[in-house]
Amino acid sequence: MALCAPLAHAQPKSGPSVNGFGIAAANGPVEKWGTIEIELAGPSTGNPFMEVELSAVFRQGQRQLQATGFYDGDGKYKIRFMPDSVGVWQYETSSNRPILNGKRGSFTAVAPATGNHGPVRVRNTFHFGYEDGTPFWQVGTTSYAWAHQGEQLQQQTLQTLATSPFNKIRMAVFPNSDVKNTPSLYPFEGTAPLQWDFSRFNPAFFRHLEQRISQLRTLGIEADLILFHPYDKGHWGFDRMPADVNERYLKYVVARLAAYRNVWWSMANEFDFLKEKKPEDWDRYFEIVQMSDPYQHLRSIHNAFVLYNHTKPWVTHVSIQNGAVTEDYERAVLYRDVYNKPVVYDEVKYEGNFPQRWGQLSGEDMVLRFWEGAIAGTYVGHGETFTEPSGRAWTGQGGTLHGQSPARLAFFRKILSESPAEGLEPIDKWQGNPFAGKHAQYYLGYFGRDTPTAWPFVLFKTGLADGMKFRAEVIDTWNMTVTPVDGIFEVKKRDNYTFADKDGRSIALPGRPYMALRIVRVP
Template sequence: MRTIQRSTPVSAVLAHGDAAAVVRSIAPEVLDSPMVVELADFPSAAILGLILGDDDPRISQIMEGVAEFEDLSPRPAVEAPIAAAPDYESGAVPRGSARVEASRGAGANRRTEIVLHGPSHGNPFVDVELTVTFRTVGKDITVGGFYDGNGTYRARFLPPSAGRWSFTTTSNARSLDGIHGTISVSESDARGPVRAVDGGHFAYADGTAYVPVGTTAYAWTHQDEALQEQTLRSLAQAPFNKIRMGLFPKSFMFNANEPERFVFPRAEGGGWDTTRFDPEYFAALETRLDQLAALGVEADLILFHPYDRWGFATLGPTADDRYVAYVTRRLAAFPHVWWSMANEYDLLTTKGREDWDRLARLVRSNDPYGHPLSIHNWVEVFDYSVDWATHCSIQSGDYTIGKSIARWKRAWDKPVIVDESGYEGDIDQGWGNLPAEEMVRRFWDATLHGGYLTHGETYYSEDDVLWWSKGGTLQGDSLPRLAFLRQIIDASPTGRLDPLPSDWDFPSGGADGYIVTYYGGHRPRYRDVRIPEGRTATIEVLDTWKMTIEPLPGDHTGQVRVELPARPYIAIRVVLAPES
């Protein structure tokens, strides 16, 4: 018998008469809360935490009391995987007889591909397995191929270096097996994929520092063409170099529209045919990915999320595996792709830790380039000690977010991105009505503690087009201030701001000889600054809201009293002269 657990939907707990009686006897106010209706499909322990408070001991009492009852919530059907057919083509088909095309003009760290024109009978999405091994002196890279409809198979390659690369295909389809060829890869100025480096940072493959200043537009590629184009125009004028976005559409407040295309085609009689994929959906997505690349924006692709009315959150493990493998094979050669296993993983009640481990390892096995990979929480922060997670992707609306970032970095020694810290906007949800001043303050606080923050915007619109989900037009006052922050970061000799030894009350960050101290919402009238003995420095007062830089005349030594304007959001920048 499957018993009620912390992850059991609250609706399933309250639908069980005896379990509901336990809740009523311990915390009767739970039954009167509108959240048990609005969030009925979400995990019971998390909803209890929202209603009663995370530290209320009655949560444990309730969960212990209902644990003896059967969990009657529906579970995804378990279907057997479909193995590639060993006799997909008869022995009469000549081995390696498929026509092959290799892209010309390949460049290092730029996507290229091998296109094979082969068989289309049966269901090649599951009946055919194809891999291609690329070789150059001292290096082999094997990539998984995928079926793209109409008898077309593709194997995409992201060559890490210039030179002559040979390739060999392997397939259960005789016509696709044992094909040999070469591609010539030239040098290029492409920086390559972003990777986690040095415990707490990111860099492109060529070693250039990458500092994420991202935004969120979950369902922007599920909107009409005109709105998608407007989103791209907005991004072109914005300070962002990363965007979080979902492969599945979203069903939530302000998200009632039906997309034109989906990952899967419709099945006969309704539902989805999860044994096939929609090439037109992916072609449209890839066009948008290329447009993001042209803007210098990394695409943080969310593979699963709980805000669903189509059934994509409960496909079952076999369909999940098939989907993850196909998506990874198809998109891993895009240099600017990141993988997010889930947005708010702890709301996906039919997946446990073992499922996330299995799916993440499936991403890893189909992505030979090591793109950034993480998973994102709602309430319960994930344990990022797992070897597959390259960085931490965290939701936390903590006002003192910088101190939390410092703690998480110590715990996991990985880069920390707070991908949700609240949204600048004015809707009726507490998470979606931060003032711009607070959004900017959190960015500075996170940055000087060695972490990264992701922007979001939720200004109400009668047409339900809010940037946080659908994209469109950015209007928030934080945007130019975040561009100003990027200017201060870029001026560092390392292109980053690392945490530096700080006074007890305010954080400092920077690099050797480049020191920025931020005073947040406080409003000091002056601050004493100490220049190291034997050094001289320039000193500037930064107004992070007005975006001004006011230098103190001259060079400075010893202890300097810096007069400040006694208003919030001020910083001081000290730049030491080189040692003679």
């Protein structure tokens, strides 16, 4: 038997020198998929946020990418870039101010350090992978306002994440109206709660956010940034800004953050609760982000009761809230079939002790949802709502984790990491077959709350031939053990749909819930 310890996140080895925000100087060198920054001195009078335009074209041979610059206060203008290939890059700036226009330079991009696999992309239609081809098995969590808490609590959250199983965290750009915390920084100049100058961003707010994103990048964690949310409830007014402010905000955020490889864009959390915004507004926001981002990071939107049309071309993957669908793999697979894109059930209720029904999952129920989602060929997100004496909870404010699921999710993630790189595909989704994997090569089955004492060795026919041999392991997903099954199973055709062990053997199971099987072909 083998017991799996919680995963420790990979820390990139030392690469080119970077500052506290994970950014290399303009003359480089910089890692491939790292971040380089050009800083220029320019006008500080008037309103530079509204009046000054700045961008740069980055060239390598015949290739070129354009990145938009931004004003960082105190007469400083910056352009950030994430090179996607090694070698010499050249750049030239464009601006409506002569002092910023026509600035040229070059830098060298070097090989990425260990742990730097590039941004995450969609691969094989329903799955994810880093740009260098490494699989990305999404095991995410949510902590909406962790980056808006006090410094000590933010550091505690980072320490928790460093030893957690999570490789993605959903987090909000805007603070929410949480009476347990008054943020020290806000995204616009002005006075809280409602006296804002929406024509002027507060660079200090965004520098702080960049620092946190950089720290997550060092931990190997993707930052799924929620660009709008309804939890302001008019307290600061960030949920009901004028349309032109919303668009200017999106362009500024993308200009500042897109050069971080670990950024994902979520247009909103529970977008349908933002009643001031119409369906066409969300289409426009998607288009703005898509057009503004030269690296085309992943893009999604999260629902409460109304589903967005995820078939639209600017949606890269599906982000869904549904408390019941991942209790059953046969339900979980349906959204995948509808949208033909990766499906992430980012919110499936939370493990905790909240009085609300969405915050009362047991650890067993949370872990079950991850496994049911996996054998449907989809992905699931974690949340935790155990109330601390301070009134905080992980999903709202971060801090520490108290539930039973994280250790089991570390074990789950290890099992996923040993699966075929292409991603888990349902083996026979038309006939109640609780297995996913790769036909004739790899099968991962999960029995959920059922308590079988045996499983007849029978596999769906695709790719199989008489004489193929397999070995098997029994996985206890709750007690985190893997037990090899004695012997080799050789299959022969049984009927029009299945192959079975030629000697009619079964695999003994312990009659407990939350058991899984792993079956791998023997060469």
